[in-house]
Amino acid sequence: MLNRVSTFEPDMPRMPVRGELLRQRLDALVATFDVSTIEPDPLQLVLRYGDPRDQEVAGILAAAFAYGRADIVVANAGRVLDRMAPSPYLYLTSFVPAEGRRRFAGFTHRFHKTPELVALLACLAAAIRTHGTLGDLFRVCYDDADKDIGPSLTRFVAALIGKRRTKALDYLLTSPANGSACKRMNLFLRWMVRTTPPDLGIWPFVDPSKLVMPVDTHVHRIATFLGLNNRKSADWKAARALTNRLAKFDPADPVRYDFAICRLGILDLCSRRRRKENCDVCLLRDVCRFPVR
Numbered sequence: 001m002l003n004r005v006s007t008f009e010p011d012m013p014r015m016p017v018r019g020e021l022l023r024q025r026l027d028a029l030v031a032t033f034d035v036s037t038i039e040p041d042p043l044q045l046v047l048r049y050g051d052p053r054d055q056e057v058a059g060i061l062a063a064a065f066a067y068g069r070a071d072i073v074v075a076n077a078g079r080v081l082d083r084m085a086p087s088p089y090l091y092l093t094s095f096v097p098a099e100g101r102r103r104f105a106g107f108t109h110r111f112h113k114t115p116e117l118v119a120l121l122a123c124l125a126a127a128i129r130t131h132g133t134l135g136d137l138f139r140v141c142y143d144d145a146d147k148d149i150g151p152s153l154t155r156f157v158a159a160l161i162g163k164r165r166t167k168a169l170d171y172l173l174t175s176p177a178n179g180s181a182c183k184r185m186n187l188f189l190r191w192m193v194r195t196t197p198p199d200l201g202i203w204p205f206v207d208p209s210k211l212v213m214p215v216d217t218h219v220h221r222i223a224t225f226l227g228l229n230n231r232k233s234a235d236w237k238a239a240r241a242l243t244n245r246l247a248k249f250d251p252a253d254p255v256r257y258d259f260a261i262c263r264l265g266i267l268d269l270c271s272r273r274r275r276k277e278n279c280d281v282c283l284l285r286d287v288c289r290f291p292v293r
C-alpha cells in the first residue's frame with residue numbers, strides 16, 4: 001500500500017497534531033480502497049441489483065446474515081437471493097411461508113437454518129405489504145430530531161419483527177434497545193444512506209451524520225490500535241464513542257471511514273496477530289500505537 005498523505009485544508013478546525021495526522025492518514029486510507037477492492041463483502045450482493053426496492057431487500061438479508069467469514073456470508077446469502085430471482089422484492093410481495101420452506105429447504109448459515117430464514121422473510125414480506133417498501137417503513141420510523149440513528153433503528157426493528165419475536169429474529173435484526181453494537185444493522189444503514197461508492201445513497205431522507213459506525217471485530221481492533229477506542233466490549237456505547245471520534249474528522253459523514261478500516265481486517269492487511277510484513281507497508285504505521293518493528 002502506498003504511503004499517500006492528503007493535503008491539509010487551512011479552513012479546517014485546528015486539532016492537536018496527532019489528531020490532524022490521524023485524519024490525514026484515514027483520509028488517505030479511504031482513497032486507497034474503492035469498489036474494485038470489495039470482494040469479499042456482503043455489499044457486493046446488493047450491488048447486483050439496479051432497483052432500489054431490490055437493493056433494500058438484498059441489503060437487509062445480506063446484512064442480517066453478515067456474521068462469520070465474509071466469503072461464506074457472500075456464498076450463503078447469495079444462494080438465498082438466487083432463489084428469489086429475478087427480483088427479491090417482487091418475490092416477497094407474494095410470499096407464502098409454506099412455499100418458502102420448500103424453496104429454501106436445506107439452507108444453513110452457521111446456527112441458522114430454513115425455519116429462521118423463512119421467519120425473517122415473513123417479517124420483510126409483512127413490512128412490504130403494509131408500507132410498500134422497506135425504505136417507506138424506515139421513513140415512518142425516522143426522526144431527524146434524534147441525536148443519532150439509534151432510536152430510529154430501534155423503532156424500525158420493532159416494526160419489522162412485530163409480534164413474531166424469537167431469539168433468532170432478535171439475533172438477525174439487532175436493536176440498540178438491547179445494548180448490542182448492531183454492527184449488521186448499522187452496516188445496512190450505511191449502505192442505504194451514504195451517498196459515495198460503494199454505498200448506495202437510496203435513503204436521502206436520512207442525515208448521514210446520524211449514522212453509527214458498524215463495529216465488528218476488525219473495526220474494534222484497528223480502532224484500538226489507532227487510539228480511537230478504549231472500550232473492551234464492542235457494544236453500542238463503543239460504536240457510539242468511535243463514531244464521535246471520527247466525527248471530529250468528518251462531522252457530516254463520520255461513517256465514511258468504515259469501509260476502508262474494515263478492508264484492512266477482511267483482507268488480512270492488519271491481522272489479529274500483528275505481522276511485521278503488514279506493518280512495514282501499512283499506511284497507518286506512524287499513527288498506530290502497536291506497529292511491529
Ligand code: SF4
Nearest residue numbers: 270279282285288291
Ligand atoms: S501498523 Fe500494523 S498493527 Fe498498526 S494498523 Fe497497520 S498493520 Fe495494523
